[in-house]
Amino acid sequence: xxxxxxxxxxxxxxxxxxxxxxxxxxxxxxxxxxxxxxxxxxxxxxxxxxxxxxxxxxxxxxxxxxxxxxxxxxxxxxxxxxxxxxxxxxxxxxxxxxxxxxxxxxxxxxxxxxxxxxxxxxxxxxxxxxxxxxxxxxxxxxxxxxxxxxxxxxxxxxxxxxxxxxxxxxxxxxxxxxxxxxxxxxxxxxxxxxxxxxxxxxxxxxxxxxxxxxxxxxxxxxxxxxxxxxxxxxxxxxxxxxxxxxxxxxxxxxxxxxxxxxxxxxxxxxxxxxxxxxxxxxxxxxxxxxxxxxxxxxxxxxxxxxxxxxxxxxxxxxxxxxxxxxxxxxxxxxxxxxxxxxxxxxxxxxxxxxxxxxxxxxxxxxxxxxxxxxxxxxxxxxxxxxxxxxxxxxxxxxxxxxxxxxxxxxxxxxxxxxxxxxxxxxxxxxxxxxxxxxxxxxxxxxxxxxxxxxxxxxxxxxxxxxxxxxxxxxxxxxxxxxxxxxxxxxxxxxxxxxxxxxxxxxxxxxxxxxxx
Amino acid sequence: xxxxxxxxxxxxxxxxxxxxxxxxxxxxxxxxxxxxxxxxxxxxxxxxxxxxxxxxxxxxxxxxxxxxxxxxxxxxxxxxxxxxxxxxxxxxxxxxxxxxxxxxxxxxxxxxxxxxxxxxxxxxxxxxxxxxxxxxxxxxxxxxxxxxxxxxxxxxxxxxxxxxxxxxxxxxxxxxxxxxxxxxxxxxxxxxxxxxxxxxxxxxxxxxxxxxxxxxxxxxxxxxxxxxxxxxxxxxxxxxxxxxxxxxxxxxxxxxxxxxxxxxxxxxxxxxxxxxxxxxxxxxxxxxxxxxxxxxxxxxxxxxx
Numbered sequence: 001x002x003x004x005x006x007x008x009x010x011x012x013x014x015x016x017x018x019x020x021x022x023x024x025x026x027x028x029x030x031x032x033x034x035x036x037x038x039x040x041x042x043x044x045x046x047x048x049x050x051x052x053x054x055x056x057x058x059x060x061x062x063x064x065x066x067x068x069x070x071x072x073x074x075x076x077x078x079x080x081x082x083x084x085x086x087x088x089x090x091x092x093x094x095x096x097x098x099x100x101x102x103x104x105x106x107x108x109x110x111x112x113x114x115x116x117x118x119x120x121x122x123x124x125x126x127x128x129x130x131x132x133x134x135x136x137x138x139x140x141x142x143x144x145x146x147x148x149x150x151x152x153x154x155x156x157x158x159x160x161x162x163x164x165x166x167x168x169x170x171x172x173x174x175x176x177x178x179x180x181x182x183x184x185x186x187x188x189x190x191x192x193x194x195x196x197x198x199x200x201x202x203x204x205x206x207x208x209x210x211x212x213x214x215x216x217x218x219x220x221x222x223x224x225x226x227x228x229x230x231x232x233x234x235x236x237x238x239x240x241x242x243x244x245x246x247x248x249x250x251x252x253x254x255x256x257x258x259x260x261x262x263x264x265x266x267x268x269x270x271x272x273x274x275x276x277x278x279x280x281x282x283x284x285x286x287x288x289x290x291x292x293x294x295x296x297x298x299x300x301x302x303x304x305x306x307x308x309x310x311x312x313x314x315x316x317x318x319x320x321x322x323x324x325x326x327x328x329x330x331x332x333x334x335x336x337x338x339x340x341x342x343x344x345x346x347x348x349x350x351x352x353x354x355x356x357x358x359x360x361x362x363x364x365x366x367x368x369x370x371x372x373x374x375x376x377x378x379x380x381x382x383x384x385x386x387x388x389x390x391x392x393x394x395x396x397x398x399x400x401x402x403x404x405x406x407x408x409x410x411x412x413x414x415x416x417x418x419x420x421x422x423x424x425x426x427x428x429x430x431x432x433x434x435x436x437x438x439x440x441x442x443x444x445x446x447x448x449x450x451x452x453x454x455x456x457x458x459x460x461x462x463x464x465x466x467x468x469x470x471x472x473x474x475x476x477x478x479x480x481x482x483x484x485x486x487x488x489x490x491x492x493x494x495x496x497x498x499x500x501x502x503x504x505x506x507x508x509x510x511x512x513x514x515x516x
Numbered sequence: 517x518x519x520x521x522x523x524x525x526x527x528x529x530x531x532x533x534x535x536x537x538x539x540x541x542x543x544x545x546x547x548x549x550x551x552x553x554x555x556x557x558x559x560x561x562x563x564x565x566x567x568x569x570x571x572x573x574x575x576x577x578x579x580x581x582x583x584x585x586x587x588x589x590x591x592x593x594x595x596x597x598x599x600x601x602x603x604x605x606x607x608x609x610x611x612x613x614x615x616x617x618x619x620x621x622x623x624x625x626x627x628x629x630x631x632x633x634x635x636x637x638x639x640x641x642x643x644x645x646x647x648x649x650x651x652x653x654x655x656x657x658x659x660x661x662x663x664x665x666x667x668x669x670x671x672x673x674x675x676x677x678x679x680x681x682x683x684x685x686x687x688x689x690x691x692x693x694x695x696x697x698x699x700x701x702x703x704x705x706x707x708x709x710x711x712x713x714x715x716x717x718x719x720x721x722x723x724x725x726x727x728x729x730x731x732x733x734x735x736x737x738x739x740x741x742x743x744x745x746x747x748x749x750x751x752x753x754x755x756x757x758x759x760x761x762x763x764x765x766x767x768x769x770x771x772x773x774x775x776x777x778x779x780x781x782x783x784x785x786x787x788x789x790x791x792x793x794x795x796x797x798x799x800x801x802x803x804x805x806x807x808x809x810x811x812x813x814x815x816x817x818x819x820x821x
Contacts, residue, residue: 075705090700092693103693104704106686113686154704 002030004065004193005051005162011059012046018433020046021057022217028162033184033194035204038214039237039292039462041432044197047214048164052084053077064162083155084164087171089147090154093140097133098122101153125157130186145176149183156187163187164195169203170294181207199237199292201230201502213237230504231495238464238498246440248447251472253282256319256516257334257424257456258304263313265299265480273299275480276313280516283423286450286457288471288489290464292501296480297460298340301428304458305337306330307345317424331360336422338413340429340460342406346413349402353394354383356401357416390415391441407438414442418449425449428460443470464494475515476500485512522659524776529664530734531779532772534559534743536671537726538750539757539764540678541719546759547682548715549695553609554594556747557616558587558720559727564620566728567738568627571638576732579641583728584721590616591720595713613747621740633739642732643667665733667725674722678761681718691715723747752799756806767802771795 005028012021021043028034038044049055051062053071062069064080071077077084091100098118107121108114122135131149139147148168155163165184169177184194184207198204204211204225211228213220213236220236258281265274274296281287289297302308304315306327315322317333325333339345347356358379361367369375383397392411394404401409410430417425427446431439447470449455461467467474468489476484476497484500484507486492499505538555545552562583570579590612598605621631628637643666652662682688691711693701698708726746731738749771757763778791 074703078705086703090697090703092696092700094696095689095693099689099693100700103689103701104706106689108686111685111687113684113689 002065004028004030006063006066007047007051007060008063009060010047010050010057010062012043012050012055012057020217021050023060023219024214024217025219025222026212027222028193028195029210030161030193031188031191032209033188033196033207035208035211036195036197036214037199037201037204037211037233037237039199039464041216041462042214042237043217044214045166046217048084048166048195048197051077051162052082052164078155078158078160081159081161082164083152083158083160083162085148085151085155085166085168087166089151091139091147091150094138096136096138097142097150097153098135100139100150101125101135101157105158121157122153125153129153129156129183129190131156131183144171145173145179148172148176148180152183152187160192162193162195164197166197167199168196169198169200177203199502201233201504204233205230230502231499234498234502234504235495238494238501246443246447246469249451251285251450253285253472254454255283256280257283257317258458259314259316259319259516260300260304261314261316263300263303263315264311265296265303265308266311267299273480274303277477277480277482278313278515279475279482279485281424281456281458282516283454283456284450285472286446286459286470288459288461288467288474289477290461290467290474290497290501291477293462295477297477298428299480300477301337301340301426301458301460304330304424305335305339305426307339331420331422334421334423336417336420336425338417338425338427338430340432342409342413347401347409350400352398352400353387353392353404353412354379354397356412357383357386357419360416360420386415386419390418405435407434410434410442411438414445418445422455424456424458426458426460429462430459431461431463431466439466446470464497468492468494468497478503478506482512482515483507485515487513518656519659522656524780525660526663527776527779528769528773529660529668531775532769533665533668533671533729534726534734534746535750535753535768535772535775536675536765537722537729538747539753539768540671540675540761541722541726542751542754543678543682543757543759543761543764544691544719544722545712545715546754547688547695548691548711549698550605550712550715551751552716552719552723553606553751554590554612554747555719555723555726555750556743556745557609557612558590558723559730559743559747560616560620560741561586561590562724562727563731563742564624564738567634567638567640567731568623570642570732571634571640574639574641576641576643579732580728584724587720587724587727588717591716592713595716599709599712617741620738624738624740631740633737633742635737635739638737640732640737642736643729665729667729667733670725671729672765674725675761675765678722682761687714726750749795749799752795756799756802771798774798 007026010021010024013019024043024047036044046055050057053073053076062071069080071080101122102118106113107117119135126133131153133146133149168180172180188194196208208225210222210224211233212222213233215237260277260279263274263277267273277300291297299308303310306322306325310323317335320333322330343349367375367379387397390411392408394408401412430442446457450457459467459470471489474486474489474492475482541555542552565586566579566583569582570576594608594612597603597608624634625631628634630637645663646666646669648662652658682691690706694706694708694711702708730742750768753767753771754764756767774794778788781791782788
């Protein structure tokens with residue numbers, strides 16, 4: 001089989017200094033399905049964006065058919081025979097399938113759009129590759145599975161030879177997934193090279209010919225599927241790199257702070273994202289939730305904080321239900337929340353540090369003068385103290401948050417959340433994409449909060465190192481359910497955790513025991 | 517009685533003409549995903565320019581050409597500042613509307629030393645009326661649809677042209693795709709910025725016809741503030757029809773009827789100010805009703821699931 005694509009020693013450093021790819025190598029042959037696997041943040045998406053001309057890169061080469069490709073833009077990539085099926089479909093819902101497929105390369109004489117010809121082209125390519133769609137239907141009337149086929153057709157009609165599928169099965173039902181696999185195998189027979197990004201190992205085993213594993217921006221290895229099994233791949237994916245040891249005394253949990261009872265959440269597309277989750281957290285303990293991203297952990301945190309509405313079940317903080325309460329009311333009940341999305345929910349980028357920290361406490365009587373004026377002097381004193389305590393490096397308290405580095409922005413956010421006097425701290429991906437120093441500070445403070453002040457902490461993180469080091473107890477979520485519970489996180493190995501996260505193993509309710 | 521009805525309907529078509537031009541002009545940008553708030557100023561500019569240039573050159577052709585140029589110049593200023601320099605489109609459009617209310621009077625004063633209108637100061641040209649052979653002899657119907665200004669007939673042709681453009685041409689497909697999902701369009705090599713420029717340009721061209729109808733057809737001179745909110749009413753008509761040119765035309769004619777009615781009412785003792793509120797009240801009522809209908813429909817569909 002001829003080699004069609006070679007990505008050699010690719011180095012990608014983002015403008016904020018984050019190194020997403022370090023000497024990554026990927027070789028894809030004609031007519032093979034090549035799996036690209038790795039945890040979130042391992043650099044898979046970055047690598048594919050480079051290949052598709054959406055990102056530039058600092059080192060290495062991209063070769064197509066053995067020659068330097070110089071892909072400058074997605075359009076250029078399409079012209080060079082690379083097609084990409086994005087996770088978010090690039091479609092116009094009110095137009096028909098045929099119109100979407102031929103958009104940009106419309107058939108017809110002069111100005112006129114030849115609808116019949118567009119339908120014929122779509123039908124022809126759909127018959128050729130057995131991707132059955134009705135060319136005349138509107139995209140808005142189609143289900144996700146069919147819309148994905150349209151996306152593949154769009155690539156095929158532009159004569160792609162390398163097809164990138166970014167987690168294509170994430171949105172599909174099991175039946176649709178099986179259908180997709182049949183079609184992908186047919187495409188493979190037609191000589192098309194397919195790059196299949198996934199972290200569902202059973203799918204990789206079933207569908208792919210070769211596997212390349214990335215971890216923390218590096219290539220761990222490439223091998224043919226015959227030499228691999230799920231346990232092997234999972235070990236390659238989750239092996240630990242840097243170990244930040246955190247010293248902590250044994251937890252002495254006391255009263256229940258957070259109780260979650262048969263919690264369910266359906267999203268706008270009616271997909272059950274959280275499906276019957278129940279657990280509790282006591283004063284003085286840290287409970288971690290591990291899981292591959294998109295398995296409902298984020299939703300659990302957002303449901304507790306009031307950012308999402310509970311579909312059924314209940315969440316109680318110190319015995320009081322959060323149902324029907326807004327975020328501010330829940331915060332008053334003693335909740336503090338470090339959001340996963342720093343720039344959207346964590347801070348107001350254009351406002352100064354002072355305003356960002358004051359946001360949750362400006363209503364407090366503490367900061368009033370004569371009952372109705374704001375006590376600026378006290379605010380400034382307190383803010384300066386927090387800036388010092390949390391070592392925020394900035395010009396002064398009036399500097400807009402957007403001028404700070406990612407780590408310092410997160411410091412401002414944790415300064416606010418850790419100083420709000422909460423009984424319950426939700427830390428949702430608190431150290432994602434930030435420097436080692438800040439990461440260590442945040443982890444240590446979480447431990448200190450629970451040990452010295454008896455705060456209950458819920459830590460949601462896709463960084464295995466973090467959940468293993470910081471948590472006392474550890475839960476694993478998959479497909480919206482809790483699939484494992486470890487009473488002592490320090491005894492868990494990352495290999496074992498990986499197997500639960502990726503669904504190689506599941507605990508029975510008896511094995512899990514009581515989740516409080 | 518029949519004669520009065522025919523005269524009224526004739527008047528409806530007559531006063532609807534600028535609204536129809538404005539409404540289909542608004543449809544073009546709406547389908548590209550943007551509101552053209554500056555139709556008012558495009559109409560005003562072309563109304564004045566058409567009169568001045570046709571008066572000066574004594575050529576209807578040159579006058580109209582200048583009218584088009586004036587409107588398109590405005591669309592270029594708006595497009596450049598908002599799509600290239602990234603100013604806020606709506607603020608720029610509103611500023612343009614406000615500026616041209618005074619600006620047109622200033623230019624008129626420079627050229628004619630008049631501040632109210634150009635009547636008598638400039639012998640400007642105008643587009644004539646057209647009696648349609650055969651149809652004009654049909655009783656009642658002939659009275660209504662024959663004898664209108666050429667531009668009135670052109671407005672209906674324009675509706676069909678815009679419909680064809682949006683739904684039957686490649687460029688129309690691209691306009692609609694950019695309007696709905698610019699990222700999707702961009703991912704297949706369509707530049708949203710180009711489409712925005714183009715749709716605003718076409719919108720300006722059509723709005724110019726509406727403006728010139730006012731000063732070179734409906735009246736034969738330019739008067740200060742002669743567009744008097746017609747651009748805004750056109751936008752409401754487009755909005756009610758959510759950018760569909762044919763429905764927008766019907767909505768424009770409903771507003772035209774209200775306008776014609778208020779002209780008639782001025783003859784009687786009924787307060788005409790109350791009637792002239794009608795198009796605006798109508799817009800609010802229709803928009804509210806449509807929102808209610810949408811909510812109800814969504815509820816019904818959710819309950820089905």
